[in-house]
Amino acid sequence: MSNAELLLPLLVAVPILMAAVPIALGLWFDRTGWSVTALTTVGLFAATSYVAATVYETGREVHVLGGWEEPQGIGIELVADPFSALIVLLVTVTAAGLLAYTRTGGPRGNTFYAGYLLLVGGLIGLSLTGDVFNMFVFLEIVGLGTYAMISSGDGPESAVAALKYLILGTVGASLYLIGVGFLFMATGALNIEVLGTEAIPAIVEEGGSDLTLLRAAFAFIFVGFALKVAQWPLHTWQPDAYQHAPDGVTPLIAALVSTVSAYALGRVMFTAFGVEFLATTPYLQEIVVTVGAVSVVAGSTLAVVQQDVKRMFAYSSVSQFGLVIAAYGALTETALVGAIIHLIGHGVMKAGLFVAAGVIAISYGARTVDEYAGLAENRPLAAGSTAILLIALIGIPPSAGFIGKWYIAVGAIQAELWSIAAVIFLSTMLTLAYAARLLEKMYFTPATPVESPHPPGVATDGGEPNEGQESSSEHRTDGGVLANESRFERGSPDAVSLGMFILLVGIAISAVVLGFAGGLFFEWLEPFTSEVFN
Amino acid sequence: MIEWGLEILATRYAYALMFVLMGVGMYMMIANQNLVKKLIGVNLFQTAIFLFFVAVAYVEGGKSPVVPADPDPGTLSMASPLPHVIVLTAIVVGIALTAVGLALIVRIHAEYGTLREDTLREVRADE
Numbered sequence: 001m002s003n004a005e006l007l008l009p010l011l012v013a014v015p016i017l018m019a020a021v022p023i024a025l026g027l028w029f030d031r032t033g034w035s036v037t038a039l040t041t042v043g044l045f046a047a048t049s050y051v052a053a054t055v056y057e058t059g060r061e062v063h064v065l066g067g068w069e070e071p072q073g074i075g076i077e078l079v080a081d082p083f084s085a086l087i088v089l090l091v092t093v094t095a096a097g098l099l100a101y102t103r104t105g106g107p108r109g110n111t112f113y114a115g116y117l118l119l120v121g122g123l124i125g126l127s128l129t130g131d132v133f134n135m136f137v138f139l140e141i142v143g144l145g146t147y148a149m150i151s152s153g154d155g156p157e158s159a160v161a162a163l164k165y166l167i168l169g170t171v172g173a174s175l176y177l178i179g180v181g182f183l184f185m186a187t188g189a190l191n192i193e194v195l196g197t198e199a200i201p202a203i204v205e206e207g208g209s210d211l212t213l214l215r216a217a218f219a220f221i222f223v224g225f226a227l228k229v230a231q232w233p234l235h236t237w238q239p240d241a242y243q244h245a246p247d248g249v250t251p252l253i254a255a256l257v258s259t260v261s262a263y264a265l266g267r268v269m270f271t272a273f274g275v276e277f278l279a280t281t282p283y284l285q286e287i288v289v290t291v292g293a294v295s296v297v298a299g300s301t302l303a304v305v306q307q308d309v310k311r312m313f314a315y316s317s318v319s320q321f322g323l324v325i326a327a328y329g330a331l332t333e334t335a336l337v338g339a340i341i342h343l344i345g346h347g348v349m350k351a352g353l354f355v356a357a358g359v360i361a362i363s364y365g366a367r368t369v370d371e372y373a374g375l376a377e378n379r380p381l382a383a384g385s386t387a388i389l390l391i392a393l394i395g396i397p398p399s400a401g402f403i404g405k406w407y408i409a410v411g412a413i414q415a416e417l418w419s420i421a422a423v424i425f426l427s428t429m430l431t432l433a434y435a436a437r438l439l440e441k442m443y444f445t446p447a448t449p450v451e452s453p454h455p456p457g458v459a460t461d462g463g464e465p466n467e468g469q470e471s472s473s474e475h476r477t478d479g480g481v482l483a484n485e486s487r488f489e490r491g492s493p494d495a496v497s498l499g500m501f502i503l504l505v506g507i508a509i510s511a512v513v514l515g516f517a518g519g520l521f522f523e524w525l526e527p528f529t530s531e532v533f534n
Numbered sequence: 535m536i537e538w539g540l541e542i543l544a545t546r547y548a549y550a551l552m553f554v555l556m557g558v559g560m561y562m563m564i565a566n567q568n569l570v571k572k573l574i575g576v577n578l579f580q581t582a583i584f585l586f587f588v589a590v591a592y593v594e595g596g597k598s599p600v601v602p603a604d605p606d607p608g609t610l611s612m613a614s615p616l617p618h619v620i621v622l623t624a625i626v627v628g629i630a631l632t633a634v635g636l637a638l639i640v641r642i643h644a645e646y647g648t649l650r651e652d653t654l655r656e657v658r659a660d661e
Binding site: 171 | 560563569572576580583586590616617620623638639642645646
């Protein structure tokens with residue numbers, strides 16, 4: 001039993017247990033949440049790095065919970081392979097990094113950080129689990145954490161958005177559970193490894209009524225995940241949730257929650273059901289590709305017409321995940337690697353864009369596209385980082401967005417699915433449409449008189465101003481009100497901490513640096529993809 | 535054809551019931567304007583799935599893994615314990631979801647003073 005294997009259950013258990021600590025300490029101290037969370041997430045990142053290094057050598061680490069080693073498939077397994085290790089790395093890095101924003105940007109309070117840790121624990125569990133029912137439980141833990149995070153905003157809209165997501169998210173997870181029920185009926189197994197290597201190939205070979213059950217199971221699971229990943233037309237919860245969540249929370253959920261759900265779909269599709277089942281089932285490939293392609297087009301088109309910047313980025317997520325789903329449907333090794341790269345790249349870029357949106361809202365008071373006018377002149381650093389991230393999102397090399405799309409396109413052409421290749425080209429055009437709209441406002445439109453004269457250095461009392469900032473955000477669309485409201489309304493550059501800037505610039509740089517890592521990803525994921533496409 | 539349908543209904547009535555119950559839950563979730571009743575619809579939807587799991591757990595001629603083996607196992611109809619464990623876990627998850635949902639509804643009621651979705655939409659449109 002290696003060290004890395006023992007770390008796997010700890011990666012899941014430690015954040016969930018630590019979630020109780022901020023609340024317990026809150027009985028005596030007011031502000032321990034941030035420190036506890038920072039300590040835990042950095043520790044998790046270190047542990048994940050160690051696990052990832054071990055996985056690089058051994059290819060796969062498995063921990064069977066409860067000591068049910070024999071017979072295989074009875075005990076719940078936690079599995080770290082190149083694919084899941086990569087996702088856990090993304091989760092821990094993002095969770096630790098975004099604390100630099102919430103330190104001064106809020107939301108505050110010990111209960112918020114308890115929810116933060118619970119969400120991180122759920123995400124790591126969802127990434128590591130090797131059992132389809134356990135996956136449902138973690139899906140719901142992630143959901144619960146996300147609902148709590150979204151509703152931690154001050155405004156009443158955040159509660160409405162969270163309730164909407166709760167109802168839709170529960171339906172999604174329940175549909176997944178029905179799929180698991182059919183899967184269990186057909187095979188009698190819940191372990192992903194057992195399903196993928198023995199149970200499902202046997203049924204695919206044999207055919208008959210069990211195969212019908214299996215197809216029904218896949219249909220339910222796919223629709224359930226399409227809801228969780230926010231594919232058109234099941235995406236309606238996402239724009240509300242991203243827009244109304246507090247600025248400090250949106251980067252976390254936008255970068256991780258849908259990403260890990262998309263990972264889970266990939267895991268169930270490729271490790272449990274297997275390429276043979278996917279390729280032999282009539283119309284399955286067409287349906288998956290169509291869902292993805294339609295989401296790409298619908299998501300980008302809706303993004304173009306949005307006024308609110310956070311809402312625009314939310315619709316952009318719908319379209320980017322459409323690419324990932326379409327790439328899953330291509331069923332080639334290159335497209336799968338491209339999908340995984342795009343998952344990681346999109347997570348990094350969206351985290352950066354939402355951090356940028358938060359920073360700009362605090363320092364410039366801008367939340368709609370029109371209010372971004374003149375940003376480059378007044379806040380060059382924030383505008384520059386946003387511009388780099390937008391260019392990366394469009395997919396201009398070298399950037400994380402480019403290599404993901406490139407591999408997906410190459411994979412689609414290998415599979416002779418010209419529709420995906422066309423959709424990628426179209427999505428780049430449409431991404432350019434909404435990104436260029438924002439870039440044009442920031443760099444080429446002079447600031448409007450309402451926004452223009454910024455009294456320098458208004459907020460001088462440390463980190464406090466942004467608390468007023470949070471609660472008054474809903475009035476911001478009306479420029480006339482701004483002048484009469486409190487001095488924090490328009491925002492002040494002093495409200496942005498050094499940590500926020502380092503975080504933002506760091507993410508922008510990593511979005512570019514990841515653009516050079518295509519070959520590295522390929523090599524790293526080789527053990528996983530060769531097992532899937534043996 | 536009708537006989538065949540009746541036979542299916544007689545032997546598989548649990549599945550038919552489950553989908554009826556699920557439909558009722560789904561309809562409540564979509565059509566009812568009251569937020570609390572929407573949440574009850576979600577619960578009904580989930581309960582239907584739990585019943586489905588319990589219904590599939592019967593194993594004809596199976597052996598109970600817990601009780602010592604019966605000398606003549608072929609005559610017994612046993613229930614597999616695994617789906618029951620799954621349902622227990624899922625019930626706990628469902629309770630947590632209901633609690634969070636109700637907490638959100640309490641907050642919405644405190645902020646907007648209404649539990650009806652159509653009124654809520656009007657209030658929000660006015661702002």
